[in-house]
Amino acid sequence: MPTTPTVLQTEDLVNELQCYGARLVDPKAGAESRRGGAGPSDHKAVTIAGMTVMVPVHTAPAFESPYLIEKPDAAGNSQVLRDGLAIGDASFPLRPRFYDLCTADGVPYPQIAVLHGRDVLATTVLQTCIRYQSRTKACQFCAIGQSLAAGRTIERKTPAQLAEVAKAAVTLDGVKHMVMTTGTPPGRDRGAAILAESAAAVQAAVALPIQVQCEPPDDPAWYGRLRDAGVDTLGMHLEAVTEPVRRRIMPGKAQMPVALYFSAFEAAVPVFGRGQVSTYILAGLGDTAEDILAVCERLVAIGVYPFVVPFVPISGTPLESHPAPSSSFMHGILKPLARMLVESGLKSVDVKAGCAKCGACSALSSYELSTAREGVCA
Numbered sequence: 001m002p003t004t005p006t007v008l009q010t011e012d013l014v015n016e017l018q019c020y021g022a023r024l025v026d027p028k029a030g031a032e033s034r035r036g037g038a039g040p041s042d043h044k045a046v047t048i049a050g051m052t053v054m055v056p057v058h059t060a061p062a063f064e065s066p067y068l069i070e071k072p073d074a075a076g077n078s079q080v081l082r083d084g085l086a087i088g089d090a091s092f093p094l095r096p097r098f099y100d101l102c103t104a105d106g107v108p109y110p111q112i113a114v115l116h117g118r119d120v121l122a123t124t125v126l127q128t129c130i131r132y133q134s135r136t137k138a139c140q141f142c143a144i145g146q147s148l149a150a151g152r153t154i155e156r157k158t159p160a161q162l163a164e165v166a167k168a169a170v171t172l173d174g175v176k177h178m179v180m181t182t183g184t185p186p187g188r189d190r191g192a193a194i195l196a197e198s199a200a201a202v203q204a205a206v207a208l209p210i211q212v213q214c215e216p217p218d219d220p221a222w223y224g225r226l227r228d229a230g231v232d233t234l235g236m237h238l239e240a241v242t243e244p245v246r247r248r249i250m251p252g253k254a255q256m257p258v259a260l261y262f263s264a265f266e267a268a269v270p271v272f273g274r275g276q277v278s279t280y281i282l283a284g285l286g287d288t289a290e291d292i293l294a295v296c297e298r299l300v301a302i303g304v305y306p307f308v309v310p311f312v313p314i315s316g317t318p319l320e321s322h323p324a325p326s327s328s329f330m331h332g333i334l335k336p337l338a339r340m341l342v343e344s345g346l347k348s349v350d351v352k353a354g355c356a357k358c359g360a361c362s363a364l365s366s367y368e369l370s371t372a373r374e375g376v377c378a
């Protein structure tokens with residue numbers, strides 16, 4: 001159940017909104033919401049207390065959420081209400097200007113890359129995945145095929161297209177970093193090759209810190225090749241941390257066990273640096289808080305930033321009716337995790353690019369800030 005609000009701290013309000021979602025008085029407020037695609041989806045960027053966060057607005061829990069975000073006034077300012085009571089200010093990032101352009105070969109820019117959070121350019125370089133071909137192999141939370149089927153994106157973004165859009169997003173909208181993810185193609189590099197050529201093309205066009213995200217490539221030499229192509233940070237995403245949950249939720253991807261991910265992390269950290277390799281962990285899929293915190297402790301010890309986000313049940317996926325985690329479950333993970341991160345000097349603010357730096361899909365960076373304010377720093 002959502003917490004009964006007295007005065008919520010920013011991190012608690014963000015946590016509540018991300019777990020329970022929100023209803024919008026004006027669904028058209030701000031930039032377009034995200035639907036489908038790789039990674040977390042069905043949410044909208046909202047700025048609360050100066051932090052831009054992704055709030056689920058198209059999910060089943062969001063339709064029942066006790067939180068309501070008012071229509072913004074002419075200056076873009078709005079309020080979050082709960083049971084009719086205003087409990088916080090909110091605003092919406094504006095629609096980016098680069099969305100109005102088309103590439104030299106006629107593709108609308110938002111079909112190539114979109115704005116995430118406040119200042120992140122995000123793209124799925126390859127919108128298909130070997131694991132998405134059959135329901136017996138696909139990750140059950142994933143909607144990578146939905147935006148492609150709906151014509152909101154194209155299957156393969158070329159390096160030239162990505163470079164063109166990145167340059168415009170920096171020039172017109174002040175984008176600060178870029179995330180490139182990919183569906184997993186056939187082949188042992190697991191997407192590293194197309195990410196390397198894409199990053200190199202963007203870096204040749206505009207100076208922009210880049211995170212790439214893929215499954216661990218077979219050959220560790222790919223880490224050096226990615227770095228040499230201009231990649232600043234690397235994400236290799238566990239999603240779930242215990243093998244039974246991994247096999248149930250992501251039967252194809254679970255063929256690569258957690259131990260293999262740890263070998264990959266140990267090879268990648270010396271190449272990219274401490275805190276510049278990260279992993280996404282979806283809380284709420286069956287792993288206990290203790291399971292997640294135990295794995296996070298191992299990750300932090302080897303210099304990997306564990307970006308723990310609440311699972312968002314995306315419409316149209318096999319998990320659309322799976323409950324989102326409660327805010328108290330997330331609080332029980334994020335509070336001690338933030339302390340662990342601050343004490344070990346592995347903070348999101350020091351990450352050069354990507355999801356861990358953006359932080360919009362989790363209240364983790366808000367918890368880090370409040371932990372640092374409480375004086376837990378070593």
Ligand code: SF4
Pocket residue numbers: 039040054116117120122179354355356358359360361362
């Ligand atoms: S945390 Fe990652 S997936 Fe979430 S909005 Fe930011 S860049 Fe996008």
